[in-house]
Amino acid sequence: MKINAFSRLSVKARNSYDRFILWRKANISQKNFTVLLALIVGVLTALAAVLLKHVIHFIANLLTGTIHSADDGWLLLVYPAVGIAIAALFVHFVVRDDISHGITKVLYSISQRKARIKPHNTWSSLAASSVTIGFGGSVGAEAPIVLTGSAIGSSLGQFFKLDRKTMMLLVGCGASGAIGGIFNAPIAGLVFTLEVLMLDATATSIIPLLISSVTATSVSYFLMGSETMFHFEGFSPFALNRIPWLIVLGVVCGFVSLYFVRGIARCEKFFHNIKSPYMRLGIGGATLSILIFFLPSLYGEGYSTISALLSGTPQSILADSPFFELYNGNEVLRPEWIFFIYVALTMFLKIVATAATNGAGGTGGTFAPSLFVGCLTGYLVAFLCNYFGVSVPERNFAFAGMAGVMSAVMHAPLTGIFLIAEITGGYGLFMSLMITSVTAYITIMFFEPHGLYARRLARRGELLTHHKDKAVLTILSMKKVIETDLLTVTPEMTLGEFTQVLVKSKRNVFPVVDRHRKYVGSVQIDEIRNIIFRRELYDRFKVERFMTAPPGILHIDDSMEKAMDIFDKTGAWNLPVVDAEGRYLGYISKSRIFNNYRNVLVKYSDD
Numbered sequence: 001m002k003i004n005a006f007s008r009l010s011v012k013a014r015n016s017y018d019r020f021i022l023w024r025k026a027n028i029s030q031k032n033f034t035v036l037l038a039l040i041v042g043v044l045t046a047l048a049a050v051l052l053k054h055v056i057h058f059i060a061n062l063l064t065g066t067i068h069s070a071d072d073g074w075l076l077l078v079y080p081a082v083g084i085a086i087a088a089l090f091v092h093f094v095v096r097d098d099i100s101h102g103i104t105k106v107l108y109s110i111s112q113r114k115a116r117i118k119p120h121n122t123w124s125s126l127a128a129s130s131v132t133i134g135f136g137g138s139v140g141a142e143a144p145i146v147l148t149g150s151a152i153g154s155s156l157g158q159f160f161k162l163d164r165k166t167m168m169l170l171v172g173c174g175a176s177g178a179i180g181g182i183f184n185a186p187i188a189g190l191v192f193t194l195e196v197l198m199l200d201a202t203a204t205s206i207i208p209l210l211i212s213s214v215t216a217t218s219v220s221y222f223l224m225g226s227e228t229m230f231h232f233e234g235f236s237p238f239a240l241n242r243i244p245w246l247i248v249l250g251v252v253c254g255f256v257s258l259y260f261v262r263g264i265a266r267c268e269k270f271f272h273n274i275k276s277p278y279m280r281l282g283i284g285g286a287t288l289s290i291l292i293f294f295l296p297s298l299y300g301e302g303y304s305t306i307s308a309l310l311s312g313t314p315q316s317i318l319a320d321s322p323f324f325e326l327y328n329g330n331e332v333l334r335p336e337w338i339f340f341i342y343v344a345l346t347m348f349l350k351i352v353a354t355a356a357t358n359g360a361g362g363t364g365g366t367f368a369p370s371l372f373v374g375c376l377t378g379y380l381v382a383f384l385c386n387y388f389g390v391s392v393p394e395r396n397f398a399f400a401g402m403a404g405v406m407s408a409v410m411h412a413p414l415t416g417i418f419l420i421a422e423i424t425g426g427y428g429l430f431m432s433l434m435i436t437s438v439t440a441y442i443t444i445m446f447f448e449p450h451g452l453y454a455r456r457l458a459r460r461g462e463l464l465t466h467h468k469d470k471a472v473l474t475i476l477s478m479k480k481v482i483e484t485d486l487l488t489v490t491p492e493m494t495l496g497e498f499t500q501v502l503v504k505s506k507r508n509v510f511p512v513v514d515r516h517r518k519y520v521g522s523v524q525i526d527e528i529r530n531i532i533f534r535r536e537l538y539d540r541f542k543v544e545r546f547m548t549a550p551p552g553i554l555h556i557d558d559s560m561e562k563a564m565d566i567f568d569k570t571g572a573w574n575l576p577v578v579d580a581e582g583r584y585l586g587y588i589s590k591s592r593i594f595n596n597y598r599n600v601l602v603k604y605s606d607d
Contacts, residue, residue, distance in 0.1 A: 021161055031204075034166055037156055038173045038208035042215025045149035045177035049216065050223045052126050052141055052148075053182065059134025060300065076136065076320075077293055080357070081285030083135020087128040088281060088361025095124045100358055102147030102365055103196070103453045106175055109150070110197050115167035116158065121151035128363035136299045138288060138353035143365020145182050149174030149216075169205055172197060173212035181216035183229060185422035188415055189213035195412035196453060229423040230307065236393035238431045245392055246400060246432055249381045250439025253404030256347075256377050257370075257444050260409050261452050263351040264366060271359025284360020291353050296320045297346045298353040302372035309343075309379060310395050318342060340383060347376040366409070366452060374405030378436075396432055399424055403433040404440035411444070411451030413437040479556070482577055482586040488513050489543050491520060495531065496538030498523070509574055511584050512547045519576050519584040521547035550576055556585055563588065 024033065063079050091099060097118065102125055109117050129144035153174030157167035172193045180189030190206070190213045274280045291298050297305040297317050308317050315335075323342045354369045378401020382394040399420050407416030417433045420426070448455065487505045489498055489512055501510065508525040521544075528546050531537055551570035554563050554577045566575065567590055577585045 024160065030166065033160075034169065034208055035211060037153075037160070037170055038211040039215050041149070041153045041156065041170060041173045042177040042180075042212035043219055044152050045145075045174055045212065046181035046216035046219035046223075048122075048126060048148050048152070049145050049178060049181035050220060052130055052145055053224070055126075055130040056134045056141060059130065060136075063135065076296070076299060077289040080136035080138070080288050080292065080299070081281075081360075083131050083133075083137055084285055084288075084357060084360045084362040085281055086135070087132045087137075087363050088277065090128055090131070091124070091361070091363065092277070095120060095128070097124070099125045099128060099144075099147070099363055101453075101456065102143035103175075103367075104456050106147055106150040106171065107197055107453050109154070109171055110168055115154055115164055115171050117147070117151040117154040117171065119151065119155050119158075121147050122155055123148070125363060129365075132357065132362035132364050133301060136292070137357040137362045137364055138291075138298050138300065138302070138350065138369070139357045139362060139364020140301055140366065140368025140371075141364065142179070142182060142367035144363060146175045146178045146365075149176075149178030149181075169208055172205070173208050176209045177212035177216035179419075180213035181220045183419060183423050184217055184220055184224075184226070185419050186210070186213040186217040188419035188422055189216070191414045191418050192412065195415050196410050196451065229303070230310070230399075235424075235426045235428055236396050237428060242392060242432070243435060245381075245385055245390060246397075246435040247439050249378060249397060249400060250404050250436040251443050252381055253374065253377055253401055253436060253440035254408050254443025256373060257405050257408030257440060258447050259348075260351055260366075260370060260373060260405065261444075261448055261455065264355055264452065265455070267352060267355030268359060271355065274359075277361065281360045284356040284362075287356040288353055288360070291349055291356070294322060295342070295346045295349060298350060301368045302350070303368070305346075306372065306375045306398075309375065310398055315339060336383075336387075340380065343376050343380055343383075347373055347380065350376075367406075370406045370409045370452075371402050374402035375399070377401040377405055396429060399426060399429060400432045400436040404436040407437035408440040408444040409452050411441065411448075411454070413441045481560075481588055481592050482556075483589065483592060484586040486511055486587055488584065489523065490514065491542065491544035491547065493543045494539055495541040495543075495546075496535075498543055499532065499538070502532070509587065511576055511587065512543055513584045517583045519553070519578050519582060521549050522576065523547050553578060554588060555580070 028036075063075070091097075097120065099121065105117070105121075109115055125144035125147045129139075129141055133139060133141055150171045151174065153170035153172070154167060157170045162170070175197055176189040176193040178189070179192045180186045183189075190209050193209050194206075271280055271284065274283065288298075296319075305317050318339065321342065323338060350369050350373050354364075354366060357364060375398045378398040379394055381401065382392050382397035385392045385397075386394070403416040403420040405416075406419065407413040410416070413434075416437045417430070420433055421430060486507050486509060487501050489501055489510050491512055491514065493501075498510075502525070510523040510525075511519060512521040512523060514520055523543060523546065525532070527548065531541065531546070551572045552566045552575050554566060554575050556577055556579050563575075566572075574587050574589045576587055579585055
């Protein structure tokens with residue numbers, strides 16, 4: 001009886017849901033409903049951002065409150081590893097899915113025009129990242145909250161059965177609201193979505209993105225106050241004589257960003273190659289603990305270090321470090337150079353700490369680490385300028401460095417400029433931020449064509465860009481255009497046996513495979529017309545005698561852009577496709593690609 005009652009209730013609920021969907025479509029226009037959902041996404045994303053901040057601070061304050069003396073300092077070396085272990089176990093046993101690289105996942109969802117993000121991402125990355133960061137993991141909370149916000153937008157779109165185009169927009173709204181809510185930076189939230197996630201900028205898309213970003217920022221203001229993240233008074237006004245040094249800072253930021261992007265990639269690859277999760281946890285946790293022992297500034301997100309560095313008492317960041325004794329009692333190096341070495345080591349080793357946190361099983365992003373590294377870069381450049389007699393404001397250069405490194409790492413100069421201006425309230429810094437950001441972006445463009453988040457997808461051929469031709473080729477896949485109806489022959493077949501296969505086929509190309517199904521060549525009918533009807537040759541000639549090697553071979557994992565390059569270079573009209581072991585899978589023809597290309601282009605343009 002209970003089961004029947006439950007079934008009737010379930011059917012009734014389903015019918016009510018279906019009627020509501022039909023009522024909505026009949027009474028609320030798509031445009032107005034999208035605006036309403038953008039508002040809802042902004043509110044929900046802001047609440048998620050505020051919750052994440054509060055949980056991180058609660059855990060951090062709870063743990064650091066247990067340290068009552070210098071003898072308890074060793075706990076700071078243990079906490080990060082414990083937090084990573086808890087997060088890893090949570091992901092493995094509860095989530096049972098990969099939730100790392102949050103922004104890359106959102107970019108992939110938009111890039112492939114799918115707009116479907118798994119519902120568990122609305123809460124799983126929040127839980128895992130709050131534990132990772134609260135316990136002192138050297139990562140940021142921004143990537144997890146972007147994934148959370150985008151998952152909220154995607155889930156709402158799926159719930160209301162919206163079309164793919166609108167769902168993509170809601171995913172962007174979630175990302176925009178996430179940045180706006182966690183940084184109190186509405187313009188940066190909008191620009192981030194357009195620049196980094198590469199959502200097409202049209203009037204119909206910008207308005208909902210802006211609504212979500214402003215709504216999330218407003219809710220965040222209401223719940224947490226309107227004070228900027230880094231509130232400092234007395235920024236030095238812009239001066240023309242600083243332009244050459246801002247350009248120098250931009251070039252330095254560009255090369256530091258190159259080190260950041262490639263260093264993160266190599267460290268991630270190192271941890272990825274470690275198959276045992278317990279070994280990854282052990283190596284990552286030990287690495288992070290050792291780094292924090294020597295450089296305590298690597299503990300947590302690093303925002304407290306930025307505040308201390310720019311508050312007028314930068315030496316306070318040395319307090320719990322072995323460098324503190326050298327700073328006070330060294331007779332070889334001057335104290336300021338001990339401090340310089342400490343900050344430089346912290347800057348260069350931050351990427352190792354970040355990669356160790358994520359590689360060991362923690363959950364967090366590289367958004368905050370790029371700000372951290374940028375601040376230290378700007379401070380060090382200003383330190384050297386002042387030391388050698390060029391007077392520049394350290395605070396201005398530190399914030400310009402934050403904008404420069406972020407702009408270069410993400411390939412998003414507008415995001416870097418507006419974010420730093422909004423989180424500091426230093427709108428008078430715009431010229432300094434712009435010069436540094438643009439210079440850093442131009443510098444890294446000579447070495448890296450894609451930003452950190454897009455780079456992972458670009459290397460797999462899965463990145464969709466604003467370039468329509470490349471975008472369509474990205475959407476196409478080898479599996480969609482491969483033709484498998486060609487009849488295969490073997491090298492040992494006689495000409496007579498081949499003609500029996502020929503009469504059954506409607507194609508003029510015959511792949512030749514060995515007994516292991518490995519591709520060895522092909523037979524083109526046009527090339528053997530002079531012997532195909534000579535019966536006296538049927539038993540004398542074998543396929544291996546008149547088969548030919550193709551001008552090129554494609555692999556099933558190749559991108560369509562690479563496939564078209566091979567077609568252009570070889571001048572071929574048909575090319576074989578094989579798997580990783582060289583086994584024959586099918587053929588691809590230019591005509592099939594062009595037909596699919598046209599269909600996708602029409603659909604893409606309509607979207």
